[in-house]
Amino acid sequence: QITLKESGPTLVKPTQTLTLTCTFSGFSLSTPGVGVGWIRQPPGKALEWLALTYWDDDKRYSPSLNSRLTITKDTYKNHVVLTMTNMDPVDTATYYCAHIPSVNTYFDYWGQGTLVTVSS
C-alpha cells in the first residue's frame, strides 16, 4: 500500500524559503523507474507541476520556477524534500507530492496535500 504525506510550514513570509517534506511508504526510491513529483494548486485554480526526482537521481524542474526550486531525495529515510526560495503571495497554494510508477511520468498515488499561505 503506497502512501505519501506532505509536511512543512502552513505560513511563510514573503522572501522566505519554503521547505516541504514528502514522507512515503509502500515503495522504494531505489526501484528502477520509480519517482516522486511535486504539484501545487492555488485556491480555485488548476494543477501546476513543480519538480520531480527519479530513482537514479535524475531531477526535473518546471522551467518557470527552475531558479527557485531544489528537490532532493533520501532513499534510506523514505522522503523527498522540496525547497522553494523567495516565496511570494502568488505561491499560496496546496502543495502535493505524488508517486510516479514509471518513466512514463504520471502520478498514481498522491499525498493529502498541505496548504501553504504566503503572507506578512
Add this chain to the structure above:
Amino acid sequence: DIQMTQSPSSLSASVGDRVTITCRASQSIITYLNWYQQKPGKAPELLIYPTSNLHSGVPSRFSGSGSGTDFTLTISGLQPEDFATYYCQQSYSTPVTFGQGTKVEIK
C-alpha cells in the same frame, strides 16, 4: 512547453448521462495522456493512464481514447459520486503539463 486545453471548462449533467470531456495538446503526445478526478478539498486521483488504461479500482464506466493531439474522457452513465473536476495531463515530455480542468456539475 506542451499546452493542454480542455473543453468544456464546465458542464451540467444528470445522473445517468453520458459525458465526454476533450483534451487537446499543442503538439503530438502520441498516447501519453492521463486523466485525474478531483473532488472539493481532496487530492486528485488517477483515473486513466496513458490514454485508455483504467487505474486500479476505477469503475468501468470511465474510458479514455485518442492519440496524437486529441483525446477524450467518457463517463458512461454518470453517477452521483462522479460530480467533480477532471484534469488531463501529458507525460510525453517534461515539463509535465496539466489541462485547466473541467468541472462536472449536477443539472
